[in-house]
Amino acid sequence: MYDHSILITENPTKKPKPSHENLVFGRTFTDHMFMMDYTEGIGWHDPRIVPYQPISLEPSSMAFHYGQTVFEGLKAYRNEEGRVLLFRPEQNMRRMNLSNERLCIPAIDEEFALFALKKLVDLEKEWIPTAEGTSLYIRPFIIATEPFLGVSPSKRYQFIIILSPVGAYYKEGINPVKIAVEEEFVRSVKGGTGTAKTGGNYSASLKAQEVATKKGCAQVLWLDGLEKKYIEEVGSMNVFFKINGEIITPALNGSILAGVTRSSIIDLLKNWGIPVTEKKISIAEIREAHAMGLLEEAFGTGTAAVISPIGSFHWQEHDMIINNGETGILSSRLFETLTGIQTGKLEDPFGWVNEVNVLQRS
Template sequence: MKDHTIDITLSSTKKQKPESDQLVFGRVFTDHMFIMDYTEGKGWHDPRIIPYQPIILDPASMIFHYGQSVFEGLKAYLTKDEQVLLFRPDKNMQRLNKSNDRLCIPRIDEELALDALKQLIMIDRDWIPGAEGTSLYIRPFIIATEPFLGVAPSKSYQFIIILSPVGSYYKEGIHPVKIAVESEFVRAVSGGTGTAKTGGNYAASLRAQEVATDKGYSQVLWLDGVEKKYIEEVGSMNIFFKINGEVITPSLNGSILEGVTRNSIIQLLKHWNIPVTERKISMDEIYDAYSNGLLEEAFGTGTAAVISPIGEFFWRDEKLVINNGQTGQLSKKLYDTLTGIQKGTEPDPFDWVVEVK
C-alpha cells in the first residue's frame, strides 16, 4: 500500500485516566484505536483511527471457530524531557508478518503499520505514564472476520491496534520469581505454531499456568514437546542461564518464539564481551550445574516484564534456589541498561530507540 493516508475521528468524550501508582497490566485502555480492513481481491484498505469501541462481528466469524489470529506487544516510553520513545518497533512488525505467514493471513504494509501506530500514540499521548516502571503497552493484532464455518483461510480480516497504560507485569517487579518446571503439558513443537505469536499458543498454556499458580509459583518452565527434556521458554518469555560465567539461552528450534528482548539481550552481552551461547540445554544440565554450585543466575526476557529474575525452580519435588533467591548482578545490569535505553537515560549504541513526533 503506497497511500498512507489515515482517516482520523476523535472521541467526543475522554475517559478518566488512572493514577500511575494504581496501574496494573492490561486492564485500562486509551481513548482511541486503529483499525484497517482486508477484503480478498481488494487487499488492506480503509486505515482509520477511531474512538475506542467494541468490535461488531458475525457469530460465524472464523476467528471464533478456528483461531486464525496473530498479535504483537511493544511499548512506548515517556522520557524526563517529555519525548515519546519506541523500542525497535520495526522488529515487532517484521515478526507480525512472520506470524501472518504461518497463519495464512495476508501480510501488512509494515511502514503503514508503524505510521499508524505513531499517529495513534500521539493522539493518545496524554495516556503515557511517566513514573518509574510504567509505560504505554501497545497491542497490534489481526483477526479473521469472514462468516464461514469451512476450514480454510478467511477471505476478510481486521488489523487493530489498542493502547494500555501499564505498570509492572509481575507484582514482584525486578524481584525474583519462583518457577515450576512443567513435565506434563507442552507449549509447542517444531513444525507447529510456536514461532508465531498466535492466541492458541497462549490458550494452550493456561492449564499448566493454573496448576503452577495454585502451588505458589509465578510461571512454568516449558520443556520440549518430544523428549520433555530440553528447556524452551519460561511462561511467555525467553529464558537465559548464567553458568560458570557463560550465559546460555535455548537456540531457536522451530518451536521457540524469537523475542525482540531476547535478541537485544544477546547483542548487549556480546557488546560487553560476556560469553553468550545459543544452544540446546536440558533440565538435567541445569540440575547438574546447580548441584555443583555453577548455576549463578537465571532470568526470563520479554516485552512485558523486560527482565524477570528467577529465584527458584521446582523440579521433581525439589526446590532449586538460585543465588539465595536474590536478583543477580547481571540480571540487574541488563534490566537497568535495557530500561535505561528504552527510557532515554542510557546511551543507545545500537540505534534501537525511535522517537515518536
C-alpha cells in the same frame, strides 16, 4: 502502497486517566484505537483511528472457530524531555508478518503499519505514564472476520491496534520469581505454531499455568514437546542461564518464539564482552549445574516484564534455589541498561530507539 492518509474520528468523551499507583497490566485502555480492513480482491483498506469501542462481528466469524489470529506487544515511553520513544518497533512489524505467513493471513505493509502505530500513539501521548517502571503498552493484532464455517483461510480480516497504560507486569517487580518446571503439558513442537505469536499458543499454556499457580509459582518452564527434556521458554518469555560465567539460552529451534528482547539481550551481552551461547540445554544439565554450585543466575526476557529474575525452579517436588533467591548482579545490570535505553535515560549505541515525532493529522 498507501498514501499514508488515515481518517481520524476523535472520541468526544475522554476517559479519566488512572494514577500510576493504580495501573494494573492490561486492564485500562486509552480513548482511541486504529483499525484497518482486508477484503480478498481489494487488499488492506480503510485505515482509520476511531474511539475505543466494542467490535461487531458475526457469530460465524472464522476467528472464533479456527483460531486465525496473530498479535504483537511493544511499549511507548516518555522521557524526561517529553519525547515519546519506541523500542525496535520495526522488529515487531517484521515478526507480525512472520506470524501472518504461518497462519495464512495476508501480509501487512510494515512501513505503513508502523506509521499508523505512531499516529495512534501520538494522538494518545497524554496517556503515557511517566512514573518509574510505567509505560504505554501497545497491542497490534489481526483477526479473521469472514462469516464462514469451514477450515480454510479467511477472505476477510481486521488489523487493530489498542493501547494500555501499564505498570510492572509482575507484582513482584524486579524481585525473583519462583518457576515450576512443566513435565505433563507441552506448548509447541517444531513445525507447529511456536514461532508465531498467535492466540492458540497462549490458550494452550493456561492449564499448566493454573497448576503452577496452585504450587505458589509465578510461571512455568516449558520443556520440549517430544522428549520433555530440553528447555524452551519460561511462561511467555525467553529464558537465560548464567552457568560458571557463561550465558546460555535455548537456540531457536522451530518451536521457540524469537523475542525482540531476547535478541537485544544477546547483542548487549556480546557488546559487554560476556560469552553468550545459544544451544540445546536440558533441565538435567541445569540441575547438575545447580548441584555443583555453578548455576549463578537465571532470568526471563520479554516485552512485558523486560527482565524477570528467577529465584528458584520447582522440579520433581524439589526447589532449586538460585543465588539465595536474590536478584543477580547481571540481571540487575541488564534490566537497568535495557530500560535505560528504552526510556532515553542512557545512550543508545545500537540505534534501537525510534522516536514518535509529532505527526500532522490527515
